Amino acid sequence: MGNGSCKLIIHGGAGRLEGKVATKEQYRLGLCEALGPAYETLCEKGARAGVMHAIRLLESDPIFNAGTGSKLQRDGRVRMSAALMDSEDAVFSGVINIYDVEHPIEVAHSLRDESHHVLSGSEATEYARRKGFGFHDPITMARFIEYRKALRSREKFGTVGAVAVDEKGIVAAGTSTGGVGHEIPGRVSDSASVAGTFADSAGGVSCTGKGEHIINQAVAAQVVSRLRDNIPLKRILTELMKEGASRKHEFGLISLDRNGKFGVRSTRRSISVLYALKDSQHELNFTDGGRNLIL
Ligand code: GLY
Helix, strand or coil, X not given: CXXXXXXXXXXXXXXXXXXXXXXXXXXXXXXXXXXXXXXXXXXXXXXXXXXXXXXXXXXHCCCCCCCCCCCCCCCCCCCEEEEEEECCCCCEEEEEEEXXXXXXXXXXXXXXXXXXXXXXXXXXXXXXXXXXXXXXXXXXXXXXXXXXXXXXXXXXXXXXXXXXECCCCCEEEEEEEXXXXXXXXXXCCCCXXXXXXXXXXCEEEEEEEXXXXXXXXXXXXXXXXXXXXXXXXXXHHHHHXXXXXXXXXXXXXXXXXXXXXXEEEECCCCCCCCEEXXXXXXXXXXXXXXXXXXX
């Protein structure tokens, strides 16, 4: 497989909404360090493998709110959600509020082969153990201090995600999150739903921001469904963000359409999606690509 038509875009959450565990430059470096190896995997092994590689690396980087470094919920525990979908077999699989695993995205991936594709809570964690995923405590000191300091703070959000198109035109999207921080235990985020993660042969989307808002607009599924109707990505994103802004929604997304067009948008000027993208002609990240990007 050559590099010619492989395209990858990844995100590390939604700018100022990420909290204060890292600087803008650290987020940029973290994304760029994941981008190169994941792009190699995409070009060698296809879209799903590329997305999985990117998300695994971001889940391992403690500055991102997914896997290790996830935010703590109101009861001081970490519960994580992740999902994966691609156009090869159009199976959506995910885990909701899983705990004590290193890579929620790997458990989501493993569920593709089961008769039930989405599991939650203790049953998701028990499933992971049965499948050989060992115990891993994802709480970092920085997140624990943030939790203790912010007991009455406003919600902040954060997520990681990736969308890829490979040389065969297969599209894959994945998202992984530690949630918004300080949420009521049991809250269900958008990430392991078709509002936060969706892919089919028309395109793929991974969202970041306030899950409740993303679910209200069924964002990822709506973008892809409109792409299927041959509406241009730019128009879809412009209309969706306008609607989101008018409803005071706070979210952003990364996307790729079947033609390999990248799209990054958010509902508010103050929410800049932290992203990095790569294809055979471009390598850009949020510090040189601007807040809104259609490429
Ligand atoms: N978008 C991540 C969350 O709301 O949990």
